[in-house]
Amino acid sequence: MTVEFFLYHAAFAGIAVLLTQSLNLxxxxxxxxxxxxxxxxxxxxAGVVFTRFSVPDGKWALDTWxxxxxxxxxxxxxxxxxxVVTGFVGxxxxxxxxxxxxxxxxxxxxxxxxxxxxxxxNCTYVGGALGFEAPYLAVRNAGAERLWYVGxxxxxxxxxxxxxxxxxxRLDQSTYGLYITASRDDELAAELCGVDVWTLQxxxxxxxxxxxxxxxxxxxxxxxxxxxxxxxxxxxxxxxLYVVLGNLGPARCVAAALGxxxxxxxxxxxxxxxxxxxxxxAAAEWKEVLLASVLIAAGLLPALLQKxxxxxxxxxx
Amino acid sequence: xxxxxxxxxxxxxxxxxxxxLDLVGVSRRFGGLHALSDITFRVRKGEVVGLVGSNxxxxxxxxxxxxxxxxxxxxxILFQGQDLSGLSRHTIARLGIARTFQSPRLFTGLSxxxxxxxxxxxxxxxxxxxxxxxxLWIPWHRYASAARGAISAxxxxxHEDRNPATLPYGERRLLEVSRxxxxxxxxxxxxxxxxxxxxxESNALIRLLHGTARDTGLTLIVIDHRxxxxxxxxxxxxxxxxxxxxxxxxxxxxxxxxxxIAAYLGEEG
Numbered sequence: 001m002t003v004e005f006f007l008y009h010a011a012f013a014g015i016a017v018l019l020t021q022s023l024n025l026x027x028x029x030x031x032x033x034x035x036x037x038x039x040x041x042x043x044x045x046a047g048v049v050f051t052r053f054s055v056p057d058g059k060w061a062l063d064t065w066x067x068x069x070x071x072x073x074x075x076x077x078x079x080x081x082x083x084v085v086t087g088f089v090g091x092x093x094x095x096x097x098x099x100x101x102x103x104x105x106x107x108x109x110x111x112x113x114x115x116x117x118x119x120x121x122n123c124t125y126v127g128g129a130l131g132f133e134a135p136y137l138a139v140r141n142a143g144a145e146r147l148w149y150v151g152x153x154x155x156x157x158x159x160x161x162x163x164x165x166x167x168x169x170r171l172d173q174s175t176y177g178l179y180i181t182a183s184r185d186d187e188l189a190a191e192l193c194g195v196d197v198w199t200l201q202x203x204x205x206x207x208x209x210x211x212x213x214x215x216x217x218x219x220x221x222x223x224x225x226x227x228x229x230x231x232x233x234x235x236x237x238x239x240x241l242y243v244v245l246g247n248l249g250p251a252r253c254v255a256a257a258l259g260x261x262x263x264x265x266x267x268x269x270x271x272x273x274x275x276x277x278x279x280x281x282a283a284a285e286w287k288e289v290l291l292a293s294v295l296i297a298a299g300l301l302p303a304l305l306q307k308x309x310x311x312x313x314x315x316x317x
Numbered sequence: 318x319x320x321x322x323x324x325x326x327x328x329x330x331x332x333x334x335x336x337x338l339d340l341v342g343v344s345r346r347f348g349g350l351h352a353l354s355d356i357t358f359r360v361r362k363g364e365v366v367g368l369v370g371s372n373x374x375x376x377x378x379x380x381x382x383x384x385x386x387x388x389x390x391x392x393x394i395l396f397q398g399q400d401l402s403g404l405s406r407h408t409i410a411r412l413g414i415a416r417t418f419q420s421p422r423l424f425t426g427l428s429x430x431x432x433x434x435x436x437x438x439x440x441x442x443x444x445x446x447x448x449x450x451x452x453l454w455i456p457w458h459r460y461a462s463a464a465r466g467a468i469s470a471x472x473x474x475x476h477e478d479r480n481p482a483t484l485p486y487g488e489r490r491l492l493e494v495s496r497x498x499x500x501x502x503x504x505x506x507x508x509x510x511x512x513x514x515x516x517x518e519s520n521a522l523i524r525l526l527h528g529t530a531r532d533t534g535l536t537l538i539v540i541d542h543r544x545x546x547x548x549x550x551x552x553x554x555x556x557x558x559x560x561x562x563x564x565x566x567x568x569x570x571x572x573x574x575x576x577x578i579a580a581y582l583g584e585e586g
Contacts, residue, residue, distance in 0.1 A: 191405075192406055197407070207446070
């Protein structure tokens with residue numbers, strides 16, 4: 001294992017944490033979205049369109065520092081524009097789903113994400129089913145530069161996450177943080193206190209989908225090759241799991257995402273293989289089953305803990 | 318309506334300029350069930366009106382209709398001359414109508430003080446993106462002083478950091494009242510505020526409400542089943558029976574009216 005390996009995973013973990021923080025925001029306003037990976041995909045494909053417009057021939061020269069700096073600027077522009085486009089799409093979709101609540105809303109967002117994936121697979125402009133190969137904009141992912149490449153994207157992920165986390169902390173310390181908690185606890189009572197819950201949900205959804213879009217553009221340029229399957233439910237499932245395990249706490253969600261991502265990668269590594277166990281390969285092959293099992297366990301755990309804490313009350317009742 | 322004790326109410330209705338709430342032929346149906354039928358009465362500014370009736374007579378439904386939880390099936394509700402029909406619940410609340418519920422509805426994810434802060438009429442309360450970005454720089458503690466005043470008045474000052482779920486039932490009720498009072502409403506609708514309160518707490522609540530009404534001109538409509546509480550607090554009573562207005566008049570006269578006794582209080586009352 002090398003520094004490059006750790007940075008590579010730090011960059012991926014950064015994208016996962018961005019998605020976790022944004023999905024957590026959506027769930028905190030009582031909007032149970034299961035299609036957040038769809039907005040991640042929209043961000044990535046908005047990034048494809050931006051990149052195709054900015055770099056029509058698909059090649060960006062990285063000969064001088066000016067090339068690299070302008071490439072980095074282009075990358076930031078790509079992330080920003082993906083955020084704007086995805087935020088707009090998020091705003092439009094939540095307005096369309098205005099009457100849908102709870103599991104109906106969850107199913108609608110899930111279907112929306114499937115539509116995004118299918119449209120991407122059939123749209124040749126964004127690469128279709130074969131995918132889209134993005135040019136390297138700031139650093140080359142080759143040779144001696146590879147370490148810089150993964151370091152650059154890992155740093156970008158950390159910086160974006162830090163900004164988002166501090167923003168959410170700030171939000172929680174404002175009256176809007178109180179409104180978010182109040183509307184999650186009791187929407188009707190919050191409304192009768194004068195809180196415009198529907199506008200709050202729309203605004204938070206817009207912001208959260210914009211962050212998912214930014215994560216999508218970051219993913220596009222980090223992996224430099226995206227295919228529609230990258231934005232499938234099975235790849236969105238870990239994010240849902242991180243939020244469930246984080247129990248809607250902003251810091252807990254980040255910790256759950258980092259912890260579980262690391263645990264899974266450690267399993268995939270041949271740490272256990274060194275001991276003669278085949279857990280690494282099994283973990284990769286049984287990823288879906290593992291995730292679903294942890295998700296079910298996470299759902300059952302609070303009830304189990306409650307039962308363990310007050311067995312007498314349970315027994316007496 | 319019998320008309321026996323309705324004279325004072327009519328007199329109230331004539332004073333058009335200081336009418337705060339005007340219900341004109343308000344009806345609410347749930348399928349074939351007429352929960353409210355042609356309810357008409359007015360409430361003046363600063364009045365304390367008791368709303369009584371047996372279970373299922375439509376008292377809470379009337380509160381739900383006034384606060385926009387249910388739309389009216391027929392009729393109009395005017396608040397300070399403005400028609401409330403079609404307005405969203407938060408808009409009605411911001412016009413100055415606050416309410417409590419039969420079972421206290423508190424925000425258990427927030428502390429006692431934070432619950433009260435939710436009621437504060439803070440600027441930028443509509444969470445648009447621009448307002449949200451503005452509000453990011455203003456910590457909620459800035460609005461805490463008004464909230465502290467209200468929870469202290471309800472004798473909850475020592476519990477401000479506690480989770481409301483851990484409070485005794487009576488104190489949860491008081492917290493809900495203080496959350497309403499902090500928004501400085503023009504009209505406060507109290508749904509069974511003394512349920513779960515001891516006599517001492519009820520008396521304290523009467524003093525608080527009387528004091529607030531005197532100092533701020535607050536108008537109250539109170540649903541309660543404790544006749545002693547209603548008698549001590551209310552100037553006027555509106556009696557509902559099976560969704561219809563049975564009587565409207567001065568408290569003492571209404572409580573003594575034979576048909577009200579028969580329909581609501583019972584012969585022993």
